Amino acid sequence: MEWLTLTIDGREVSVPKGTTVLDACRMNNIPIPTLCHAPELTSAGACRLCVVQIEGMRNLPPSCVTQVAQGMKVETQNPKVRNARKTILELLVANHPLDCMTCQKMGDCSLAEYAYDYGVTGTVYQGEKRCLPIDDGNPFILRDPNKCILCGKCIKACTEIQGKSILDFSFRGFDTQVGPAFNLPYNESDCDFCGSCVSVCPVGALTEKQMAGKGRPWEVSKVQTTCPFCGVGCNFDLNVKDGKVIGVTSNPEVPVNGKALCVKGRFGMDMIYSDNRITTPLIRKNGELVPAEWDEALDLVATKLGEIKKTYGPNSIAALSSAHCTNEENYLMQKFMRAVIGTNNVDHCART
Amino acid sequence: MTNSINEIPNVKAMFVIGSNPTEAHPVIGTKMKQALAKGAKLIVADPRCIDLAEHADVWLRLRPGTDIALINGIMNIILANEWENKEFIAERTEGFEKVREAVQQYTPEVVSKITGVPVEQLQEAAKIYATAERASIFYTLGITEHTCGTDNVMSLANLAMLTGNIGKESSGVNPMRGQNNVQGACDMGALPNVYPGYQQVASPEVRAKFEAAWGVPLDPNPGFMIPDMFGAAVSKDLRALYVMGEDPVITDADANHVRKGLEALDFLVVQEIFLSETAKLADVVLPGASFAEKTGTFTNTERRVQMVNQAIKPIGNAKTDGEIICELATRMGYPFNYESSAEVMQEISKLAPQFGGITHERLGTQGLQWPVPHAEHPGTKFLHEGKFNRGKGLFMAIENQLPAEMPDEEYPFLLNTGRKLSHYNVFTQHSPSLGDHSPEELAEVNPSDAKKLGIEDGEVVQVASRRGELKTKVKVTERVPEGMVFMTLHYFDSPTNVLTNGAYDKVTKTYEYKVCGVKISKIN
Known part of the structure; x- marks a missing residue:
């Protein structure tokens, strides 16, 4: 592999040939703001927030689409660069609602983070503001086009991660919007509701409907775990607040799926709190299942199984283990049947 | 894979x-x-x-x-x-x-x-x-x-x-693999003919190894596979069944036969998180915990063993399935004393060679793909490089065979079954949002068949096979060819498996869910 040496903010660093200036900076913990860039998507160079100054270049090039050259001298924080970025942010904020205190994205919004960092006031440019209807006609995704900064990441996620190409830009100039064809609401389009668009949105334009009002990012702890649905084995973060799962967010570092999930994995976890959950042991008495204490239920099962084993032999007892339970639990179940009951009558729906 | x-x-x-x-x-x-x-x-x-x-x-x-x-x-x-x-x-x-x-x-x-x-x-x-x-x-x-x-x-x-x-x-x-941990349940020996790691119950050497590890004599004969169990229950060879995290009344083929088997038992214990159709038949129901409430591992279809990490406490008075089994074993005179699921995995890694190098600690955030024979092994990305498990790959001459039940004059449609995107088996029905998004069965029928039957898109019809009948809404679509009707297994109100055939593969005893004869009738 060929390595190139460049200087960033006076610091000499080496990176493999083919690396972008943005990646060179991030590999060396030099922060660069970005709105339209995501590592798993192709770079658009659209938002221009990642501009840097490179010696010998006339303009400020966007670092996400500029490849490193040998001996390059890059400045990432000089006043010219910071002013250019601030102007871009002022322009974005000029047509962005400043209702941050009620926005679900507060605390996790890239625009807010950079606006704060760059001292954006929101008063520099005054003009028309969008007033578009919010799309909430589905159970999963809230789409507020007024908050959209037209970075295009959701469009790329829909095409490059999900392979659906449901989303694209429509209209032109000030009227530009992102959405399904003919500006249909999500639920009338061919959307799969995989939510990849939500996972890359840098602002509050696309948010998880179920999480609205349930918790702020700083109140939430994230627990990486494995999806309980199909056999793909996607991982994601359960978002937990006050001992309650409030939703799911994707975690780009997980091995199988990265940010990709399907509608079930991303939005189906409300089944944890279904009214149909059994929350206490039940014993059939006079034909009815009635609540019981654990000791009574476990003693009854142990006694009955013991009696049946004694009367009819261990092979008169069988168990169905579970493709939904953990490896450890399946191990325990087959050990229970083989070593405690004394039979190989253990199977599960291995074939479905 | x-x-x-x-x-x-x-x-x-x-x-x-x-x-x-x-x-x-x-x-x-x-x-x-x-x-x-x-x-x-x-x-x-x-x-x-x-x-x-x-x-x-x-x-x-x-x-x-x-x-x-x-x-x-x-x-x-x-x-x-x-x-x-x-x-x-x-x-x-x-x-x-x-x-x-x-x-x-x-x-x-x-x-x-x-x-x-x-x-x-x-x-x-x-x-x-x-x-x-x-x-x-x-x-x-x-x-x-x-x-x-x-x-x-x-x-x-x-x-x-x-x-x-x-x-x-x-x-x-x-x-x-269809289900989140169907690979793992097989790997763990939740099968009647193999111990963990696909080690044969019938092998005296293997049995001796497990007898030494577990300290008890073990039965040398393979046990019942699922389809055998329901028949054995009816004939009273099987008296008690302990069902953990499955709903065979909905998910097994020829559901009415399954129900008959369960009703014939002397004692049925169901350990579940929802009050399933099977749980409704039980003598005792034990409340298990969902994946969010427990720590352990699942193995996905690419053999990757990954952590399931507890995020919340079990809901209500529920307990994890592992804890319940341990309490039962202990009450029956064989104490299962495990401090944690990590300790169970340590025991697994000693007994199942594919899991030899797996510990919860090593799995971390990235998991490991078995075989992982020892503690330094990085896992196995793809199988059969250079050599098959048996040495040389064995070609088998195979002849075409017909399904057990094809459409005929009385049941002229071929019923094909499967899953759809918005649901997974039966338990996503318990998710209010997915239920709202995709609330009911929509049996797919070809437009020319719909015309012949005089039925329209969205109409509720009766579908019947030799084994049972149900009502379902119809979706008229060219996705299915003429003569075929397609249904999913997701809905309690249209329990497709009352229709499916209980015939099964001679080796694996997998039901023939994909083909059987049905008739469709208009409801007046």
């Missing part, structure tokens, strides 16, 4: 047969679409016009239950064109001549007649698969849920070995 999921985007030719990945394995479906975007070729063999069929270079709309004829036909064409991998066949396999002989009679014309697939499409598919640099087969239950499921799988193995498309990165035979 012999390959890994993230090898899919680099596959050059994909042969997807009896599988609907964009709905049943959605993220694998997206990886396939990423491969297509990079220029991969796609062959889809499915009677239904699934989403991937619309992206396919060749869509083989075969008649249900004719997979063996199709695969034999493709092999016939490969041999006729000398596209086979002679070096691979010579070095890595045995029994090839028998297959060469067997497929001779499966000429393109004969196969076209059996399968309904035009000759040109057969030839195009054979060329794409056999001449690609890295070709992979992907199959699911459309292959296995037949009375000839094992033979279907062996036919696909023949095809892969014939072309040397196995044992390489992005090239292999990839069954996609």
Whole structure:
């Protein structure tokens, strides 16, 4: 592999040939703001927030689409660069609602983070503001086009991660919007509701409907775990607040799926709190299942199984283990049947 | 899967047969679409016009239950064109001549007649698969849920070995497992004939190893498989059943027979998180905990063992399934004293060689793909590199076989079953949002059949088989061919498995969920 040496903010660093200036900076913990860039998507160079100054270049090039050259001298924080970025942010904020205190994205919004960092006031440019209807006609995704900064990441996620190409830009100039064809609401389009668009949105334009009002990012702890649905084995973060799962967010570092999930994995976890959950042991008495204490239920099962084993032999007892339970639990179940009951009558729906 | 999921985007030719990945394995479906975007070729063999069929270079709309004829036909064409991998066949396999002989009679014309697939499409598919640099087969239950499921799988193995498309990165035979931990439940020996790590119950050496580890004598005879259990219950050979985390009344074929078996038991214990249809029949119901409430591991379809991490306490008075089993074992005089699920995994790693190097600590955030024989082993990305488990790959000559029950005059429609994107088996029905999004069964019926029956899109009809009947809403669509009706297994109100046939594969005893005869009647 060929390595190139460049200087960033006076610091000499080496990176493999083919690396972008943005990646060179991030590999060396030099922060660069970005709105339209995501590592798993192709770079658009659209938002221009990642501009840097490179010696010998006339303009400020966007670092996400500029490849490193040998001996390059890059400045990432000089006043010219910071002013250019601030102007871009002022322009974005000029047509962005400043209702941050009620926005679900507060605390996790890239625009807010950079606006704060760059001292954006929101008063520099005054003009028309969008007033578009919010799309909430589905159970999963809230789409507020007024908050959209037209970075295009959701469009790329829909095409490059999900392979659906449901989303694209429509209209032109000030009227530009992102959405399904003919500006249909999500639920009338061919959307799969995989939510990849939500996972890359840098602002509050696309948010998880179920999480609205349930918790702020700083109140939430994230627990990486494995999806309980199909056999793909996607991982994601359960978002937990006050001992309650409030939703799911994707975690780009997980091995199988990265940010990709399907509608079930991303939005189906409300089944944890279904009214149909059994929350206490039940014993059939006079034909009815009635609540019981654990000791009574476990003693009854142990006694009955013991009696049946004694009367009819261990092979008169069988168990169905579970493709939904953990490896450890399946191990325990087959050990229970083989070593405690004394039979190989253990199977599960291995074939479905 | 012999390959890994993230090898899919680099596959050059994909042969997807009896599988609907964009709905049943959605993220694998997206990886396939990423491969297509990079220029991969796609062959889809499915009677239904699934989403991937619309992206396919060749869509083989075969008649249900004719997979063996199709695969034999493709092999016939490969041999006729000398596209086979002679070096691979010579070095890595045995029994090839028998297959060469067997497929001779499966000429393109004969196969076209059996399968309904035009000759040109057969030839195009054979060329794409056999001449690609890295070709992979992907199959699911459309292959296995037949009375000839094992033979279907062996036919696909023949095809892969014939072309040397196995044992390489992005090239292999990839069954996609249906449920989150069906791979792991098998690996753990939740099967009547094997201990953890697929070690045979019938082997005296293996049995001695487990007797020493567990300190008790063990039964040398394999136990009942699921289909045997319900019959044994009716004949009183089986008296008690302990069901953990399954709902056989809804998910097993010929549900009315299953119910009859469960009702005949002296004692039924169901350990579940929801009050399932099976739980409603129980003598005792024990509340288990959901995945969010426990720590342990699941093993996915690419053999990756991954952590399940507890995020919240069990709901209400529920306990984890592991804890319940331990308490029962202890009460029955064999104490199960485990401090944690990590300690259970330590015991597993001592007994199952594939798990030898697995600990919860090592799994971390990335997991490990078995086999992981020792503590320094990095896991196994793809299988069969250089050598098969048995040494040489064994070709098996396979003949076409008909499903156990085909449509006839009385039950003129062929019922095909499967999953859909918005649901997973029966328990996503308990998610209010998914339930709201996709609330009911929509049986797919071809427009010309709908016209003949005088039924309209959205109409509720009665569907009946020899075994049961139900009501369902209809979706009139050309996704299904004439003469076929497609239903899912997701809905309690339209429990499709009261219709399906309890006939099963002779080796694995997998039910033939994919084909049976039904009739559709208008409700007046």
